[in-house]
Amino acid sequence: MALxxxxxxxxxxxxxxxxxxxxxxxxxxANFWTATPQQLYRELDRMESxxxxxxxxxxxxxxxxxxxxxxxxxxxxxxxxFTAQDPKPTTVRDELLIQVExxxxxxxxxxxxxxxxxxxLSAQRVEAYQRxxxxxxxxxxxxxxxxxxxxxxxxxxxxxxxxxERENISWGELALDILARRFP
Amino acid sequence: MALxxxxxxxxxxxxxxxxxxxxxxxxxxANFWTATPQQLYRELDRMESxxxxxxxxxxxxxxxxxxxxxxxxxxxxxxxxFTAQDPKPTTVRDELLIQVExxxxxxxxxxxxxxxxxxxLSAQRVEAYQRxxxxxxxxxxxxxxxxxxxxxxxxxxxxxxxxxERENISWGELALDILARRFP
DNA sequence: ACGGCCATGTAACTGGTTACATGATTAC
DNA sequence: GTAATCATGTAACCAGTTACATGGCCGT
Numbered sequence: 001m002a003l004x005x006x007x008x009x010x011x012x013x014x015x016x017x018x019x020x021x022x023x024x025x026x027x028x029x030a031n032f033w034t035a036t037p038q039q040l041y042r043e044l045d046r047m048e049s050x051x052x053x054x055x056x057x058x059x060x061x062x063x064x065x066x067x068x069x070x071x072x073x074x075x076x077x078x079x080x081x082f083t084a085q086d087p088k089p090t091t092v093r094d095e096l097l098i099q100v101e102x103x104x105x106x107x108x109x110x111x112x113x114x115x116x117x118x119x120x121l122s123a124q125r126v127e128a129y130q131r132x133x134x135x136x137x138x139x140x141x142x143x144x145x146x147x148x149x150x151x152x153x154x155x156x157x158x159x160x161x162x163x164x165e166r167e168n169i170s171w172g173e174l175a176l177d178i179l180a181r182r183f184p
Numbered sequence: 185m186a187l188x189x190x191x192x193x194x195x196x197x198x199x200x201x202x203x204x205x206x207x208x209x210x211x212x213x214a215n216f217w218t219a220t221p222q223q224l225y226r227e228l229d230r231m232e233s234x235x236x237x238x239x240x241x242x243x244x245x246x247x248x249x250x251x252x253x254x255x256x257x258x259x260x261x262x263x264x265x266f267t268a269q270d271p272k273p274t275t276v277r278d279e280l281l282i283q284v285e286x287x288x289x290x291x292x293x294x295x296x297x298x299x300x301x302x303x304x305l306s307a308q309r310v311e312a313y314q315r316x317x318x319x320x321x322x323x324x325x326x327x328x329x330x331x332x333x334x335x336x337x338x339x340x341x342x343x344x345x346x347x348x349e350r351e352n353i354s355w356g357e358l359a360l361d362i363l364a365r366r367f368p
Numbered sequence: 369a370c371g372g373c374c375a376t377g378t379a380a381c382t383g384g385t386t387a388c389a390t391g392a393t394t395a396c
Numbered sequence: 397g398t399a400a401t402c403a404t405g406t407a408a409c410c411a412g413t414t415a416c417a418t419g420g421c422c423g424t
Contacts, residue, residue, distance in 0.1 A: 002279060003411080009286040019375050032281030034273075039412060041377065062421060064375040076289065083290035087279035087298050089218075089305070091384095095186060095271035097216030097344060102193040103337030105260065106267035114271050121273070146362055153287030156362065160281060160355050167347045175340050178330055187383080203403050223384060225405065246393060248403040275412095 002088070003043050006033040008052065008071055008079040013151075017066040018044055027128055028154075031161035044069055052078055100175065108183045115172050115179075122168040129161045186272070187227050190217040192236065192255055192263040197335075199254040202228055211312055212338075215345035228253055236262055284359065292367045299356050299363075306352040313345045 010021060010029055021044075022037040035043075047053045052075035055067045071079070096118055099111045136151045136158075149155065194205060194213055205228075206221040219227075231237045236259035239251045255263070280302055283295045320335045320342075333339065 001410085002277065002282075005279070006282050009282050012286060012289055017375075018377095022375095030276075032276060032278040032285070034275040034277070034412095036413065037375095038377085038414085043411095060374090063373090064418095064420080066375060079286055079289055080291060083283045083286060084294045086301075087283055090276065090278040090280070091218040092214075092216060092274065092276055093186065093218070094216040094274040095189070096274070097341050098186075098190050098193050099267045099271055101216070101337045101341045102196060102263055102267060103340070104334065105196055105263055106337075107264060110268045117270075146365065150288065152362060152366060153285045153290075156287070156355075156359050157281050157285045159358065160351075163351045163355060164348070167344075167351055171340075171344050171347060174343065178336060178340065181330065182336060185382085201403075202405095203401095206403095220385065221403095222386085222405085227383095244402090247401090248390095248392075250403060 003033070003035055003039060004047060004052070005079065005082045006035070007040070007043060007047065008075055008082070011053065011069055012071050012076070012079060015068045015070040017068055019066065028132055028158065028161070030125075031129070031157060031164070047075070051075075108179065112176065112179055112183075115175050119169050119172040122165040122172070126162055126165045126169075129158050129165070133158045133162070187217070187219055187223060188231060188236070189263065189266045190219070191224070191227060191231065192259055192266070195237065195253055196255050196260070196263060199252045201250040201252055203250065212316055212342065212345070214309075215313070215341060215348070231259070235259075292363065296360065296363055296367075299359050303353050303356040306349040306356070309349045310346055310353075313342050313349070317342045317346070 006029065007021070010016070010024060016024070018037065018041045021040050025033070025035050025040065044053065044055075048055050048069070051072060053069045054072050055069050057065060057067055059065050096111075096114050099106055099114060103111065133155070136149070136155060137145050140149065145155070146152070190213065191205070194200070194208060200208070202221065202225045205224050209217070209219050209224065228237065228239075232239050232253070235256060237253045238256050239253050241249060241251055243249050280295075280298055283290055283298060287295065317339065320333070320339060321329050324333065329339070330336070
């Protein structure tokens with residue numbers, strides 16, 4: 001039921017196909033929600049049946065046809081109801097940190113490599129989030145945008161994503177330093 | 185299968201009951217994994233059947249008997265195997281950020297209240313993590329500990345938790361500032 | 369000729385959530 | 397007397413994951 005709300009938030013300003021959404025979920029939405037394409041397709045169908053979304057078929061030449069979903073009035077109302085309720089506590093699942101927690105009993109070279117991989121991923125995400133921030137800012141400064149801009153929700157979630165990924169990187173540096181000292 | 189690894193990491197240095205683990209999962213382990221008590225009891229049973237854990241029954245007077253689980257040799261081997269594999273990408277589910285993403289279509293007073301609640305929770309967690317850090321440091325400075333200490337895995341995951349929760353708090357301040365300006 | 373992108377879907381399985389139940393002890 | 401803590405569990409349900417399938421287009 002909560003993937004449902006993430007989809008409403010993702011679709012409310014922008015009509016999208018399942019395929020588009022899968023990309024957005026691995027790019028910007030990944031910041032606060034993750035879902036596989038299969039989950040999306042299934043949930044989109046259910047939401048259409050429930051009247052929260054309407055779908056229109058767009059025929060394309062040279063590529064497969066696609067279904068573009070947009071939020072209905074009923075969907076808007078459901079989103080508003082959701083924002084009026086207490087959000088559930090955040091859940092996180094991070095296998096890398098399990099490996100680090102068990103460091104004394106771990107295969108250290110693998111863990112070291114995994115930390116490096118994580119740092120690269122985080123760096124890519126910082127860049128991707130910053131590109132999106134730049135897009136919503138346009139030619140305005142942060143100050144100008146904050147005074148008058150209209151996408152302040154996405155602005156805030158992107159800021160959270162950027163600081164999260166930056167902390168990932170500096171934590172990774174600390175971890176690699178310590179590993180270099182203690183498991184040379 | 186991955187809750188399984190989180191449990192092995194949590195139990196490897198410390199025999200615990202299901203009840204103990206439920207508390208640790210909402211305190212320190214919450215930092216990188218979340219699970220409900222029911223999940224834990226179910227998984228602990230499965231892991232015992234699989235020979236990864238051994239359980240001993242401790243009879244108590246004035247409180248219910250409990251089962252203390254510890255990691256077997258087979259369990260140790262499974263943990264090592266896990267640390268040698270590529271960790272899956274982190275998954276996050278944060279309903280508060282969905283509400284913020286949809287800010288322009290949201291019930292703003294509720295979202296504001298939810299941000300405040302989140303900030304309080306984060307502050308409590310920072311304190312809890314710091315108490316645990318202080319415990320593993322003992323009388324040593326960070327430098328001394330990093331040169332000779334033996335719980336460097338937990339040290340690192342606690343540091344990650346602390347910086348994450350601190351970022352939550354300063355992000356919350358930013359968000360409340362912007363809301364005060366734009367939705368007075 | 370081969371891999372990546374576009375675009376959607378089915379089916380089977382595993383994992384996570386929620387509701388409910390029990391019952392004694394301790395602290396206010 | 398009421399709520400919190402200790403301690404475990406069953407059952408039903410819902411959500412998330414993995415494997416597999418299809419098929420044309422585009423670039424190298």
